[in-house]
Amino acid sequence: MLDQPQELIEKLLVKPGTPVDLKQRDPRDKCGFGDDKETKAATEMLAREIDALQDRLYAEGQRALLVVLQGTDTSGKDGTIRGVFNATGPLGVSVTAFRPPSEIERAHDYLWRVHAAVPRRGTIGIFNRSHYEEVLIARVRGFAPKETIEQRYDQINNFEKMLVENGTVILKFMLHISKKEQAERLQERLDNPKKHWKFSPGDLDDREHWDDFQDAYETMLNRCSTPWAPWHVVPADRKWVRNAAIATIVKATLEGMNPQYPTVSWNPSDFTVT
Template sequence: MKFKLPETPAVRVKGKSFRLAAVDPDAATPFAHKRPSESAARPRLLALRQRLCVLQELLYAEHKRSLLIVFQALDTGGKDGAIENLLTGVNPAGVQVATFKAPSQEELSHDFLWRIHAHTPKQGHIGVFNRSHYEDVLITRVHGLVDDKKARQRFEAINNFESLLTHNGTRILKFFLHISKQEQAERLQERLDDPGKNWKFDPNDLKERALWDDYQHAFEDALRHCSPDSAPWFVVPANRKWVRDLAIIEIVVAALEDMNPKPRPINFDPKQQVII
């Protein structure tokens, strides 16, 4: 899969030389040049939302292929907000959203991809993963539940799994929402300071924050090993939410335009149909 990417601050991961530290979480170019603020960017965002709705309907009417969009990020990275903004106005009948928490005992009794496969989008649908199968090479690795050798085996399994989906008509886009450590601190503090957001705070988030460098390494390794042309990773600068949202929808719409979905042929002549 190779499609013409729009100009965005998002970085397409290519090859094992990729460095996560080389991506600026505050980056906004070219948006900052053309649309220097959220208010100035809004007309473009609204136009893309309208186009996404049209393309989703065509994908649903075609009922032959699907689109899977994967979101990963550190705590407070903005996955929920990014998904909400991307799907605003989209017909929920054609969307499947799956959120993956800690696996149950039943899920742990199977291979790590077992619980994932059942949530992949069916024909005509857009599927969204809020966290995903990548958790099993991220948090498990950081906490020592899998070693480097096991992680490499899982990278291979992930690539094969995503290749299977692609060969069966599923286009895959993967987004890592990249925030700075300082931005995370500010967002965590906001959850503590705002009573309306207290419910979002988990004291365990601070324990995970202490492992920041380990998570950066784990993410970087996964991005390097699992970003083929058929299922690319995009690192999205996410300190500024409007930049994040615009970059994501630009890429999603471009991918759907490249798919060029068309409704299935009808097996009747509309002119011969009489409505009494």
């Protein structure tokens, strides 16, 4: 594993104000990790350490951590949640998978349901897809006028700034997968009866718009990687690298937050359990 997580963060970070070109980001990059078996074992250890830090965060009850996972189909959002947060106690973690909006959700502004899903203080919230669908699929599929999409970048930035100013730390990960790797994973879903439920014909429709989605992602990264909520582009062709990278950054972030167990106003030595 990497001894200096800051090096990894700097490598994957989309620096605010610096244009990003996804073609220059290798989806198969190992990010400095070595042997896959060793890295997987180390990731399991990181997951346990994240659990311990989350326990402190929950006990402190003052701040929250929001982890945004965004990526094309098969990029590994579900796998990341299992690989990085499976060891974390369910009491302090919430996972929200954003599906197409319901009738009541469509009757509100597009951030209404997102704000309702933001983690409460003391917890870690994970978004499996997110409010960024409103500038990705909405843009590529034309679900909203161009003028509306253009307004949303600043609206999202302001929304996230408000969350940060009120005690929510935000980590945003774009899971960067190659078109070739996606093809192999989609084919696996067709070949394996146990994975048929994961396949949707709409996945192939989106695949036909691959270049359009890559352009939309680049615009999203360039417009919405801010000092208060920057994006990280994580190579996702190798699942074990993806998990190790995200676990490393999550742990480092929680350590930086340094949550503390609260002190009590009474003296434990004054009490005896009989």
